[in-house]
Amino acid sequence: MSILKKTPFNRFFFFAFLDVFILSFSVYVAFLLRFGGEISVFHQTMLLSVIMLFVPVQLLVFGIFRVYRSSWSYFGMYEMWNIVKAMVVSFFVLAGISLLLRDFEFFSRLPRSILFINFFTALFFASALRISKRFYLHILKRQNGSSLGKAALVVGAGNAGEQLVRDMKRNPDPAYRPVGFVDDDSRKKKLNIHGVKVYGGRDKLAELVDRLDVEAVILAIPSASPKEIRSILDFVHKAGITEIKTIPGLNEILGGKVALTDLKEIRIEDILGREQAEVDQQLITRSLRGKRIMVTGAGGSIGSELLRQVIHFKPERVIALDIDETELFNMEQELKGQTEGVRVCPVVADVRDRAKMHWVYDNHRPHVVFHAAAYKHVPIMEEYPEEAIKANIFGTRLVAELAVEFGVERFVMVSTDKAVRPTNVMGATKRVAEKIVKELNEQGVTRFASVRFGNVVGSRGSVIPIFQKQIRAGGPVTVTHAEMTRYFMSIPESVLLILQAGAMATGGEVYVLEMGDPVKIIDMAKEMIRLHGLEPDVDIPIVFSGIRPGEKMYEELLTVQENVEHTSHPKIYKAQDSNRLDHVLDKIGKLEPLVLVPDPVVLRSSLRELVSSYRPELVANSSPKGRIVPLNVPQRAATQNP
Numbered sequence: 001m002s003i004l005k006k007t008p009f010n011r012f013f014f015f016a017f018l019d020v021f022i023l024s025f026s027v028y029v030a031f032l033l034r035f036g037g038e039i040s041v042f043h044q045t046m047l048l049s050v051i052m053l054f055v056p057v058q059l060l061v062f063g064i065f066r067v068y069r070s071s072w073s074y075f076g077m078y079e080m081w082n083i084v085k086a087m088v089v090s091f092f093v094l095a096g097i098s099l100l101l102r103d104f105e106f107f108s109r110l111p112r113s114i115l116f117i118n119f120f121t122a123l124f125f126a127s128a129l130r131i132s133k134r135f136y137l138h139i140l141k142r143q144n145g146s147s148l149g150k151a152a153l154v155v156g157a158g159n160a161g162e163q164l165v166r167d168m169k170r171n172p173d174p175a176y177r178p179v180g181f182v183d184d185d186s187r188k189k190k191l192n193i194h195g196v197k198v199y200g201g202r203d204k205l206a207e208l209v210d211r212l213d214v215e216a217v218i219l220a221i222p223s224a225s226p227k228e229i230r231s232i233l234d235f236v237h238k239a240g241i242t243e244i245k246t247i248p249g250l251n252e253i254l255g256g257k258v259a260l261t262d263l264k265e266i267r268i269e270d271i272l273g274r275e276q277a278e279v280d281q282q283l284i285t286r287s288l289r290g291k292r293i294m295v296t297g298a299g300g301s302i303g304s305e306l307l308r309q310v311i312h313f314k315p316e317r318v319i320a321l322d323i324d325e326t327e328l329f330n331m332e333q334e335l336k337g338q339t340e341g342v343r344v345c346p347v348v349a350d351v352r353d354r355a356k357m358h359w360v361y362d363n364h365r366p367h368v369v370f371h372a373a374a375y376k377h378v379p380i381m382e383e384y385p386e387e388a389i390k391a392n393i394f395g396t397r398l399v400a401e402l403a404v405e406f407g408v409e410r411f412v413m414v415s416t417d418k419a420v421r422p423t424n425v426m427g428a429t430k431r432v433a434e435k436i437v438k439e440l441n442e443q444g445v446t447r448f449a450s451v452r453f454g455n456v457v458g459s460r461g462s463v464i465p466i467f468q469k470q471i472r473a474g475g476p477v478t479v480t481h482a483e484m485t486r487y488f489m490s491i492p493e494s495v496l497l498i499l500q501a502g503a504m505a506t507g508g509e510v511y512v513l514e515m516g517d518p519v520k521i522i523d524m525a526k527e528m529i530r531l532h533g534l535e536p537d538v539d540i541p542i543v544f545s546g547i548r549p550g551e552k553m554y555e556e557l558l559t560v561q562e563n564v565e566h567t568s569h570p571k572i573y574k575a576q577d578s579n580r581l582d583h584v585l586d587k588i589g590k591l592e593p594l595v596l597v598p599d600p601v602v603l604r605s606s607l608r609e610l611v612s613s614y615r616p617e618l619v620a621n622s623s624p625k626g627r628i629v630p631l632n633v634p635q636r637a638a639t640q641n642p
Contacts, residue, residue, distance in 0.1 A: 015068050015129075016059060022129055023055045026122035033117050049106065050114065054094060058122060061090040080127060087123045091115065150215040150243070152176035153208055155232055157183035157191070157198045160247055161220035164263075165194050176245075176263075179212045202232055206239040216243040218263065226271050233266070233530075242533030268464055268528050279500040279569070285313050287368065287410065287503040294319040294366035296351055296399060297373030299327025302414055305495040306370050307331060307344070313499075317343035319364045322373070323350045351395035361406045369403055370502070371396060372414040374433075378424045379548045385425040385607075386598035389591055392429035397436050397588065404444035412502035413437050415452040415510070417487060421613045428607045428614040434510055435584040435610075441508040449505035451498045452575070453513040454487030463521060467528050475540035477525045480547050485518040501572050514571040584610060 031039050031047050039047065062068065065086040067079075095115055101107045149168070154161050165178045181188075181198040182205060191198045199208055208214060217236050219229065229246075236244055245263040293310050297303040298320035304327070307320055322328050328346040335344055345364065349356045351373045374392050375381055381388040396413065403411045415434055418427030434450045441448040455463075463486075470477045494513065501511040526536040534540050547553065565574040591606055608614050 016062075018129060019059060019062065019126065020055060022125045023058050023122055024051045026125050027051045027054055027114075027118055029121045029125075030114050030118040033121075034111055034113055046106070046110065050110065053097070054118060054122075057093055057097075058087075058090045061086045061093065062126075065089070079130065083126055083130070084123065087119060087126070091119045149174040149177040151179045151213050152216045152218050152245075153180050153182060153205070153212065153214045154178055154196070154218050154220050155182045155202065155205075156220035156224075157181040157185070157188045157193060158221070160222050162193050164218065164220050164247065165196050169194050176216055176218065179214065180208055182208065202235045205235040209239040209241060214239075214241065216245065217241050219244070219246040219266070222247055229266075230271055230527075233271070233527075237530055244531070266531055268524065268531065271527060279496050280503070283503045284499050288313040288315050288499075291315050291367035291409075292317050292319065292364055294321060294360075294364065294369045296321045296369070296371050297414075298322045298346075299324045299331060300372060301491055302495060302498075303370075303372040304331050305491045306372060306498070307335065309492070309495050309499060310370075311335065311339050311342045311344070314340075315342055317345055317364070319345045319347055319360065319366060321347040321349050321351075321360065323348065351399050352390055354398055357398055357402055361402045365406060366408055368410045368412070368502070369399065369408055370412050370414070370498070371399055373399075374414070374430065376416070376426060378418070378426050381426040381429075382424060383600075384598075385600050385603040386595040388425045388429045389595055389603065389607075392426070393432050393436070393588055393591065396433040397585070400437050400440050400448065403446050403448075404440055407444070408446045410502055410505060411437060411446050411448045412498060412505065413448070413450045414498065415450045417452060417454045419452060421615065422611060423614075423616055425604065425607065425616075428604075428611045431611045431614070432584060432588065432607070435582050436588075438508050438510070439583070439585055447505050447507040449502060449507070449509045449511060451501045451511045451513065453489060453494055453497075455489075463524075464528070467525055471529055471532050471534070471540055476543045477529065477536075477540055478543055478545045479522050479525055480545055481553060482522055482544060484521045484547070484553055486521060487518050489513065497569075497572060500569055504567060504569070504572070510575040511567070512573045512575050514573065582610075 027050055028047065031043060031050075035043065062083075065082055067082055067086055098107050098110065098112070098115065152168075154165060161181060161183075165181075168174045168176060168178050178194075178196045181193060181196055182200065182202055183189075183198055184201040186201075188198045189200050205217075217239075219232060221228070224232070233244070244266050246266050247263060288310060293315045295303050295306045295310070295318065298307055299322040303320075303322065307318060310318055320328060320331060325348045328348060332344065332346050347360055347364075349360055351357060351371075373395060375388050400411060400413075413433060416427065416430050418424060419431040419434055420427070422428040422431055434452075437448040437450055440446070467477055497513050501509075501513075505511075522542065525542055529536045529540045529542075532540075536542055565576055567574055587610055591603070594603055594606060604614075604616055
């Protein structure tokens with residue numbers, strides 16, 4: 001049998017051999033039914049001749065309809081319909097033969113009803129043969145206690161839930177065994193889907209866990225928003241279930257099909273994320289297709305995702321630039337086979353190296369530059385402010401000035417909410433970088449823009465990977481302060497919006513991404529602990545380590561001086577800073593000798609002269625009062641796409 005499963009050739013002969021007996025037996029049963037269970041001697045001799053006529057015709061039609069290419073283990077409605085069509089065609093072929101040869105004695109004495117009765121008996125036995133393996137695997141074998149898998153409650157009785165349960169039922173050794181559905185749609189209550197009952201809404205979870213001995217819960221709602229997922233998880237946690245799986249979101253499901261292999265762990269990204277941002281694909285395509293795109297900081301969290309997404313818009317080439325050769329190598333390996341004709345050019349370079357960066361621009365002549373290279377870790381940059389100044393200010397100035405020199409069409413700088421009323425060196429240097437690109441926008445054909453947003457979920461060195469390591473190690477989980485809050489968005493969403501903002505830019509804008517509601521870090525830590533099946537402050541302790549140098553208690557997206565303007569995209573706003581230029585390019589020259597013999601006090605003082613809102617002394621006392629959240633801005637006429 002194992003050999004027969006390996007090749008279509010062997011499968012054909014296996015089923016054809018069985019069909020000879022099955023179809024012959026079907027003719028015999030048809031005669032029995034026609035003659036009331038007693039076949040006369042005359043009709044017994046006729047029976048053999050009928051078998052020799054009917055069976056070859058039916059086998060031939062089965063072959064034409066590719067019945068023998070069906071899988072024995074996965075026989076379903078499509079395969080059943082194929083057999084029905086084959087039987088209908090063979091019926092008409094046999095009826096036509098009988099009609100054409102009716103003048104022959106054999107056919108004149110053949111009861112016409114045999115054709116009709118044989119149609120149903122052959123259909124029944126041929127189908128029964130093919131469904132027998134599924135019946136054995138999914139009914140008899142499981143009733144004997146084999147391959148049961150864990151008892152799972154499926155949340156969501158829609159298309160995804162139905163497909164998932166169907167795949168569980170047909171899998172010979174499933175990891176999970178569906179024992180019930182939960183769905184808030186009252187119309188589905190008491191329905192049976194593949195033999196699995198829909199018991200009611202999510203409020204029944206705790207009761208069903210006890211009644212059905214549930215060991216795991218599977219979320220099968222690909223369209224569920226993070227808010228809805230959080231609500232469901234509250235019920236699941238109260239029911240005492242620690243093993244929770246989910247299926248990918250709508251944008252991740254290949255071809256809209258769901259299978260058991262798609263199940264994954266619930267991640268904090270699923271809870272913190274928002275609905276997938278929609279962008280103007282045509283606008284982005286026009287700005288990128290067929291062009292040379294350079295991404296600095298290509299090995300980082302944002303830069304690497306920019307590479308992944310940019311190649312889908314079919315540029316001529318992508319120049320992936322980073323100082324870290326290991327990350328560049330990893331990205332090159334990841335993108336192999338995915339670029340579909342797009343040339344990816346890894347370049348090891350430092351954005352502060354004038355000679356090398358001039359060579360890169362001269363050699364590749366980029367049309368669009370996404371500048372994501374920067375030092376971003378706040379506490380480290382507080383200790384080494386000279387490095388933040390060299391990378392974030394001098395590096396940005398060099399890359400941006402070369403963009404003007406070489407006539408780059410668009411230059412998009414990735415900025416941060418920490419540039420707003422900065423209390424740390426990193427934020428202050430990024431604020432200066434925003435001023436640099438705004439000022440350079442007036443000096444050439446290049447359209448410059450900055451895109452400002454908050455924390456991205458899961459970026460390197462961010463709080464989420466740190467929490468994950470601490471939880472795996474058994475704790476404690478360290479939170480700086482009980483009231484510490486941050487804005488979060490997913491890396492793919494932030495990059496999509498960066499591409500959208502870059503395509504919209506007319507020059508000089510500081511775009512602000514709508515970040516949703518801020519999240520308390522301690523709440524996020526507790527949720528991550530629960531996602532690991534543990535209880536905060538019971539299994540994993542949470543300790544407060546104190547605010548680190550340069551950290552704010554609350555982040556902001558706009559300065560007090562800035563107003564906000566709607567754009568054509570609902571999640572992208574434009575900060576208005578009275579359009580004044582600070583002539584920062586003339587002023588930053590005084591920083592160059594200071595970074596050679598770095599004195600943190602002197603450097604912070606110099607940054608204060610460049611960024612008047614820079615207040616390092618306000619770290620512990622920063623307040624959410626007066627924050628301007630773009631979500632609440634008044635309605636205005638949307639700007640038009642260029």
